Amino acid sequence: TSSSSYFPITSPLWFFTLFHICPVFHYFLSLSILKSKISQELANSQESLDDSDSSNRKLVRTLYEALSSRDLNTVIKIVATDLDWWFHGPPSHQFLMRMLTGAPSSDTFQFVPQSITSFGPTVLAEGYDHSRSISWVHAWTVTDDGIITQIREYLNTSLTVTRIRNSNRSSSTPEIKSASSSLHCPSVWESSLSNQDGKSMPGLVLAI
Numbered sequence: 001t002s003s004s005s006y007f008p009i010t011s012p013l014w015f016f017t018l019f020h021i022c023p024v025f026h027y028f029l030s031l032s033i034l035k036s037k038i039s040q041e042l043a044n045s046q047e048s049l050d051d052s053d054s055s056n057r058k059l060v061r062t063l064y065e066a067l068s069s070r071d072l073n074t075v076i077k078i079v080a081t082d083l084d085w086w087f088h089g090p091p092s093h094q095f096l097m098r099m100l101t102g103a104p105s106s107d108t109f110q111f112v113p114q115s116i117t118s119f120g121p122t123v124l125a126e127g128y129d130h131s132r133s134i135s136w137v138h139a140w141t142v143t144d145d146g147i148i149t150q151i152r153e154y155l156n157t158s159l160t161v162t163r164i165r166n167s168n169r170s171s172s173t174p175e176i177k178s179a180s181s182s183l184h185c186p187s188v189w190e191s192s193l194s195n196q197d198g199k200s201m202p203g204l205v206l207a208i
Contacts, residue, residue, distance in 0.1 A: 052144075055146070056120075056121065057116050057117075059123075059146055059148070060123045061113070062074065063078055063079070064111055064125070066078075067111060068111070078147060079148045083148065083150065083151060084151070085097060086150075086152045087153045088202075089157055090156065093134060093155040095107050095109040096138070097153075109129065109134075111127060113126065114128065114193065115192075119163070119189070120208075123139070124137065124140075124161065126192070127193070128193040133197050134155060135157075135194045137157070138152070138154075139159075139161075156194065156202075157201055158190075158191055158201045158204070159190070159191045159194070159205075160191075161190070161205075161206045161207075161208060162188065162206070162207050163185060163188050163207075164185050164207040185207060
């Protein structure tokens with residue numbers, strides 16, 4: 001007379017026996033748990049980056065609204081007193097500098113962004129003034145505590161933004177004069193309003 005017994009798959013004793021007898025099962029179970037943890041950490045990290053990007057875009061939009069309404073108190077709160085400012089364009093088009101420094105001016109130029117995009121701490125805003133045929137791109141740098149510390153301004157200039165992978169590269173010269181020299185860097189953004197009038201514009205590449 002022979003008899004046989006079996007453990008239901010839901011039985012703790014079955015799981016205990018399989019866990020200790022089959023090291024391969026143990027390996028794949030551990031690997032599955034590890035992958036699940038990594039996936040969750042990546043998802044949390046991405047959510048954190050998305051929240052940060054959204055916050056940075058909102059801050060820059062608030063700045064433009066403050067500049068438009070001449071709300072100096074708001075500008076002072078979100079712009080560093082030692083703002084690092086860099087300009088590329090005709091000297092006569094330094095409207096933003098005169099706004100931020102409070103220099104006497106009869107300028108009526110309004111910066112109305114048509115698009116605002118962010119890549120971590122770098123926020124890109126682009127606009128076009130049809131009455132003066134002026135295209136502009138602003139690349140703002142925002143700190144973790146919500147302060148704007150740097151502005152790179154491009155007037156009537158076509159801009160391509162690339163993400164550079166070499167962390168040892170000096171940040172003091174982020175503009176690359178020749179687009180061909182940036183082929184090893186993936187392009188993440190390009191200005192679209194600089195050719196509104198079909199005119200040829202100087203082009204720069206900004207590495208972030």
